[in-house]
Amino acid sequence: xxxxxxxxxxxxxxxxxxxxxxxxxxxxxxxxxxxxxxxxxxxxxxxxxxxxxxxxxxxxxxxxxxxxxxxxxxxxxxxxxxxxxxxxxxxxxxxxxxxxxxxxxxxxxxxxxxxxxxxxxxxxxxxxxxxxxxxxxxxxxxxxxxxxxxxxxxxxxxxxxxxxxxxxxxxxxxxxxxxxxxxxxxxx
Numbered sequence: 363x364x365x366x367x368x369x370x371x372x373x374x375x376x377x378x379x380x381x382x383x384x385x386x387x388x389x390x391x392x393x394x395x396x397x398x399x400x401x402x403x404x405x406x407x408x409x410x411x412x413x414x415x416x417x418x419x420x421x422x423x424x425x426x427x428x429x430x431x432x433x434x435x436x437x438x439x440x441x442x443x444x445x446x447x448x449x450x451x452x453x454x455x456x457x458x459x460x461x462x463x464x465x466x467x468x469x470x471x472x473x474x475x476x477x478x479x480x481x482x483x484x485x486x487x488x489x490x491x492x493x494x495x496x497x498x499x500x501x502x503x504x505x506x507x508x509x510x511x512x513x514x515x516x517x518x519x520x521x522x523x524x525x526x527x528x529x530x531x532x533x534x535x536x537x538x539x540x541x542x543x544x545x546x547x548x549x550x
Contacts, residue, residue: 418466441465455496
């Protein structure tokens, strides 16, 4: 850059040529600065991710061998759990997507094993059969609901469930179990 400036001062190159070269150097300098900034950000991101991975590995090593899954362990591993809407409303067996975000690593999805073409076809056929079955069951439920049969069933079931609960309560009273403990047993 200095050399070009000196050549321009000594009139070895014309001013227009100097301006063209100067603009090229400035453009190149700006591009290099942007590239350096991008690389520095990438390095910082890499270092941050590496640090997070190391923390996660330390956490795994701490709980390498445990007999019982406690709320403390879950809280240390899990950042959040997202539960999405069911694919089909009103169905007990509808598919529902659940995402688990772990501390330090985020949403982890285990790698899926590669299936052969015939395995994929078989899986698609089974999924289609299951979808047709669910559609049929759902349509039957909607028909029962529309003609009032579902309400009758629920009322009968509710009466049976209440009777079971009362029978359990009688047995527990005879056994001398306190009322506060009865609630826990009845819920089961």
